[in-house]
Amino acid sequence: xxxxxxxxxxTLQEVAILIMVTVYILRLRWLxxxxxxxERQAPTGSDDTNPRKGIIYSWGAIAMPWAMESTxxxxxxxxxxxxxxxxxxxxxxxxxxxxxxxxxxxxxxxxIPIFQLFIxxxxxxxxxxxxxxxxxKYVRAISSPDDYFSLILLTVWFGFAFFAVPNQYEQGEGxxxxxxxxxxxxxxxxxxxxxxxxxxxxxxxxxxxxxxxHRGTYPIRRKPKHAGV
Amino acid sequence: MGDKKKSKKAQQVIDRMGQKLNxxxxxxxxxxxxxxxxxxxxxxxxxxxxxPTYAPVYKADQIRKIFKRNYDWMxxxxxxxxxxxxxxxxxxxxxxxxxVFGKCTNCRRCSIxxxxxxxxxxxxxxxxxxxxxxxxxxxxxAVVSKDQWELGxxxxxLKEDYLETLEWMEEETQDELEDxxxxxxxxxxxxxxxxxxxxxxxxxxxxxxxxAAKIFHFAGESWTMPSEGxxxxxxxxxxxxxxxxxxxxxxxYEKVEELEGKKLVISECGHGFRSTRCxxxxxxxxxxxxxxxxxxxxxxxxxxxxxxxVDKTRNSEPVTFHDSCNNARSCGLFEEPRALLNLxxxxxxxxxxxxxxxxxxxxxxxxxxxxEYTNRRLKSGKVKADQLKATGAKWVVTSCHNCVDGLxxxxxxxxxxxxxxxxxxxxxxxxxxxxxVAIPPVEGIPIxxxxxxxxxKKILVTDDEPDFVTFISxxxxxxxxxxxxxxxxxxxxxxxxxxxxxxxxLDISMPGKSGVEVFDxxxxxxxxxxxxxxxxxxxxxxxxxxxxRPDTPPEGYLDKPITEHDLIxxxxxxxxxxKHESLKK
Numbered sequence: 173x174x175x176x177x178x179x180x181x182x183t184l185q186e187v188a189i190l191i192m193v194t195v196y197i198l199r200l201r202w203l204x205x206x207x208x209x210x211e212r213q214a215p216t217g218s219d220d221t222n223p224r225k226g227i228i229y230s231w232g233a234i235a236m237p238w239a240m241e242s243t244x245x246x247x248x249x250x251x252x253x254x255x256x257x258x259x260x261x262x263x264x265x266x267x268x269x270x271x272x273x274x275x276x277x278x279x280x281x282x283x284i285p286i287f288q289l290f291i292x293x294x295x296x297x298x299x300x301x302x303x304x305x306x307x308x309k310y311v312r313a314i315s316s317p318d319d320y321f322s323l324i325l326l327t328v329w330f331g332f333a334f335f336a337v338p339n340q341y342e343q344g345e346g347x348x349x350x351x352x353x354x355x356x357x358x359x360x361x362x363x364x365x366x367x368x369x370x371x372x373x374x375x376x377x378x379x380x381x382x383x384x385x386h387r388g389t390y391p392i393r394r395k396p397k398h399a400g401v
Numbered sequence: 402m403g404d405k406k407k408s409k410k411a412q413q414v415i416d417r418m419g420q421k422l423n424x425x426x427x428x429x430x431x432x433x434x435x436x437x438x439x440x441x442x443x444x445x446x447x448x449x450x451x452x453p454t455y456a457p458v459y460k461a462d463q464i465r466k467i468f469k470r471n472y473d474w475m476x477x478x479x480x481x482x483x484x485x486x487x488x489x490x491x492x493x494x495x496x497x498x499x500x501v502f503g504k505c506t507n508c509r510r511c512s513i514x515x516x517x518x519x520x521x522x523x524x525x526x527x528x529x530x531x532x533x534x535x536x537x538x539x540x541x542x543a544v545v546s547k548d549q550w551e552l553g554x555x556x557x558x559l560k561e562d563y564l565e566t567l568e569w570m571e572e573e574t575q576d577e578l579e580d581x582x583x584x585x586x587x588x589x590x591x592x593x594x595x596x597x598x599x600x601x602x603x604x605x606x607x608x609x610x611x612x613a614a615k616i617f618h619f620a621g622e623s624w625t626m627p628s629e630g631x632x633x634x635x636x637x638x639x640x641x642x643x644x645x646x647x648x649x650x651x652x653x654y655e656k657v658e659e660l661e662g663k664k665l666v667i668s669e670c671g672h673g674f675r676s677t678r679c680x681x682x683x684x685x686x687x688x689x690x691x692x693x694x695x696x697x698x699x700x701x702x703x704x705x706x707x708x709x710x711v712d713k714t715r716n717s718e719p720v721t722f723h724d725s726c727n728n729a730r731s732c733g734l735f736e737e738p739r740a741l742l743n744l745x746x747x748x749x750x751x752x753x754x755x756x757x758x759x760x761x762x763x764x765x766x767x768x769x770x771x772x773e774y775t776n777r778r779l780k781s782g783k784v785k786a787d788q789l790k791a792t793g794a795k796w797v798v799t800s801c802h803n804c805v806d807g808l809x810x811x812x813x814x815x816x817x818x819x820x821x822x823x824x825x826x827x828x829x830x831x832x833x834x835x836x837x838v839a840i841p842p843v844e845g846i847p848i849x850x851x852x853x854x855x856x857x858k859k860i861l862v863t864d865d866e867p868d869f870v871t872f873i874s875x876x877x878x879x880x881x882x883x884x885x886x887x888x889x890x891x892x893x894x895x896x897x898x899x900x901x902x903x904x905x906x907l908d909i910s911m912p913g914k915s916g917v918e919v920f921d922x923x924x925x926x927x928x929x930x931x932x933x934x935x936x937x938x939x940x941x942x943x944x945x946x947x948x949x950r951p952d953t954p955p956e957g958y959l960d961k962p963i964t965e966h967d968l969i970x971x972x973x974x975x976x977x978x979x980k981h982e983s984l985k986k
Contacts, residue, residue, distance in 0.1 A: 310453045318475070
């Protein structure tokens with residue numbers, strides 16, 4: 173392994189993570205500088221709903237495709253969403269496994285194929301999402317340069333992550349170097365881009381769930397399915 | 402790279418945003434990933450396929466870009482990268498007005514369909530408030546807000562009109578029940594229940610007041626209605642004006658405290674319930690020492706506790722239920738109206754989707770007061786029309802006055818064989834009242850014959866729409882009136898001089914001499930000035946042209962579209978008031 177690859181896998185990543193964490197802390201500080209909303213109303217809705225249940229339901233909604241009409245009626249899109257995020261998780265995990273626990277990849281012959289399967293699927297879905305963002309009239313109308321750039325960058329990153337999974341630097345360091353440099357770039361860029369949505373996710377869903385639980389809307393009940401006399 | 406020089410109003414909007422933003426809204430602004438999952442949850446999108454400007458996320462971005470440009474890092478440094486932009490001119494603000502008032506009813510359906518928990522409806526309301534603060538809003542919103550600030554209710558109902566209506570309903574119900582002890586108590590202190598209503602009930606649907614009063618009466622409730630501060634609706638919810646919201650809510654809360662009421666019961670009204678019960682304490686900054694509940698809960702409890710008895714076979718036609726967005730999605734009132742319907746109707750059928758996922762009636766968010774968006778609203782009603790039609794029901798029941806009007810419009814526009822009613826009407830109709838012993842007629846005392854409502858009355862109908870004139874005339878003639886028709890202002894004055902009618906119905910916007918000029922001429926003519934006038938207009942924003950005149954205000958006022966029921970009640974009321982006043986003299 174070359175010194176440059178070693179630097180890219182370790183020092184570069186550690187500095188990038190440090191920058192990301194610092195920016196995230198500043199970002200949260202920024203968010204919490206806004207005044208908090210207050211709630212004076214007495215709870216409404218049935219007795220079996222409350223803010224706590226609302227929060228749990230709200231956090232869990234993303235794992236319950238039946239909970240929202242938008243995920244229930246677009247199940248294929250939901251599957252894509254799930255696979256895409258599994259791919260993201262595994263590609264991030266890979267950036268820690270290769271430098272700090274490379275032997276893990278060889279503990280079971282299925283690990284590398286599984287990583288490649290999900291990261292490969294995420295790459296294909298990423299390509300599909302780029303196409304959708306360009307060709308769907310609705311999505312194009314709302315897309316900013318950041319939306320395109322983030323998605324393209326992520327998809328390219330998946331491509332390199334796919335080939336980086338076996339960690340075979342002996343056969344050439346180009347793929348691994350590109351993967352780690354891209355990872356470092358991501359770590360620095362993400363807090364400034366829309367990809368940082370996961371930082372806000374727990375908060376937006378917490379506040380929305382708390383409010384809707386207090387008002388008796390969450391957890392949502394749906395019944396019956398069919399209308400008509 | 403800085404923005405161009407902003408107009409004063411544009412700067413006001415930006416500055417105000419900084420004051421109104423809270424943590425929840427800032428997170429909602431920052432968290433959107435533009436995934437587009439919300440798009441198809443909106444009834445405007447479903448009825449305008451291919452037009453991305455109706456998509457919730459697109460509409461949200463029109464507000465978000467201001468936030469990003471002024472309050473977010475990336476937007477301040479690299480605005481083009483994240484599509485951040487400040488409004489610069491007043492035209493930019495007009496465009497924003499079109500989006501936040503004219504393309505969204507704040508129904509919150511997209512909010513519950515956002516995977517990120519972005520509550521678009523909440524910050525759309527905030528954006529409305531920013532524009533209102535800068536003086537930019539639809540004319541109807543300005544008119545209604547002004548009425549609520551100045552007269553204490555959003556329909557400009559005068560105190561004497563309100564009290565007269567209560568008195569009228571009291572007398573009607575006494576006659577109907579043949580019970581002179583029946584009362585609508587006003588300002589009675591220390592009651593268990595203080596009942597607050599929507600001014601629409603006074604102006605267009607006083608029967609709901611009588612129905613509610615009957616229910617309280619037979620339940621043996623200790624109740625009262627306030628003489629002032631009685632409006633439970635709150636246009637602050639629609640205009641985004643928290644100051645108005647707080648003032649209106651406080652007025653009602655303080656009245657209940659003054660009357661030492663133990664519970665505030667809110668008549669069936671979606672936005673009224675949400676404003677009074679949920680948002681009001683926050684806007685007013687008050688902790689409320691008494692209980693507040695919807696009349697739906699009250700009626701349900703009366704039946705369950707055996708305080709009133711009902712016979713569901715009296716409501717035997719198939720009914721379906723429309724969930725008001727404010728009652729349901731924003732206040733969790735899902736099961737109580739259904740439980741009540743099952744007690745007072747024999748055939749209740751759900752529509753689909755229902756409860757939290759039900760579609761807007763199209764009249765929410767103050768849409769009924771913004772006549773410039775009527776075509777857009779009716780077009781978006783196709784979703785609701787399809788939903789209603791699929792139920793096969795003859796009646797659609799709802800617990801909201803805005804929904805009553807919105808659904809009525811949808812039903813008429815899409816020619817559905819269906820009518821709209823409220824739970825209070827159904828409960829009242831199903832009330833089992835102990836029969837009184839019939840007293841045989843006493844010889845020598847004649848039994849009065851049933852007469853038609855407007856027998857011997859001459860009514861002049863003035864409107865430039867022939868279909869509308871026919872509609873009104875037919876109803877009035879069916880009720881015994883002799884009707885004369887005028888299709889323009891000059892003709893109206895000519896007929897009025899010649900025939901001296903007992904009542905004139907008058908449209909405001911007509912070619913040639915407008916309704917305002919006709920009104921002016923009539924009021925200035927010593928022979929004609931005492932003829933009662935009922936304004937019937939499709940442009941409520943023009944009514945100030947009439948009401949702000951120094952002349953005696955018109956005796957009646959109706960917004961188009963109107964129903965047969967509204968017309969008869971209002972005309973009847975005008976004649977009763979005129980008769981009452983002439984007796985006094």
